[in-house]
Amino acid sequence: MKVSFEGIGEQVLSFNKASDVSEGALVKMSTNSTVKSCSAGDRFMGVCIAAGDSFAEVKTAGYVELGYTDDAPAVGYAKLAASTAGKVKAVTSGGAEYLVIKVDSTAGTVGFIM
Numbered sequence: 001m002k003v004s005f006e007g008i009g010e011q012v013l014s015f016n017k018a019s020d021v022s023e024g025a026l027v028k029m030s031t032n033s034t035v036k037s038c039s040a041g042d043r044f045m046g047v048c049i050a051a052g053d054s055f056a057e058v059k060t061a062g063y064v065e066l067g068y069t070d071d072a073p074a075v076g077y078a079k080l081a082a083s084t085a086g087k088v089k090a091v092t093s094g095g096a097e098y099l100v101i102k103v104d105s106t107a108g109t110v111g112f113i114m
Contacts, residue, residue, distance in 0.1 A: 005101060008113065010062030012049065017056035021048055024086040026066075027058055038082035040089075043096050046114065047086075063101070065111040072103050073110050080112065 018036035021027060026044040030036035035056055038044050046058040047066070067087040073080060080088045081095030088110065102111040 005063035005111065005113070008063050011060050013046075013058050013060055015056050015058055016054060017048075017051060021051055021056045023048055023051050025051075026082040026086055026088070027056065028082075040081075040083055041091070041094060042082040043094060044082045044088075059114070061114050063111065063113050065109050067108050068103075068110045072105050073100050073112075075100050075103055078112075080110075 016034040018030050018034060020037040021035060025048045026038045027035040027048055028038050028042055028045050035048070035058060046060040047064055048056045049059050050057040068089060069083040069087050070089045073090040077097050078100045079091050079095045079097050081091045083089040098112040098114060100110060100112045
């Protein structure tokens with residue numbers, strides 16, 4: 001039997017997108033109904049899972065696995081913020097608290113629930 005967290009509390013919303021948003025980007029609100037890519041250190045509201053010419057499908061809740069930079073986040077509740085290239089980083093201030101379920105330090109990935 002394989003352990004899986006996919007589909008738990010998953011929520012995907014459609015937004016207009018700024019030109020810098022592509023699949024895999026961590027995003028934040030820009031203007032009315034529009035998202036843009038996060039800068040390093042930003043609190044993110046979701047992950048773009050699909051992008052078209054003018055829209056972005058953004059996963060705003062549920063389980064995600066992303067790369068991380070700097071020190072590995074701890075399992076349990078941890079504060080995370082946007083880093084670079086669709087990755088996250090553990091922070092002590094700023095960001096938001098998420099439930100970290102697994103950390104793979106060899107692959108440099110972290111699985112958490114938004």
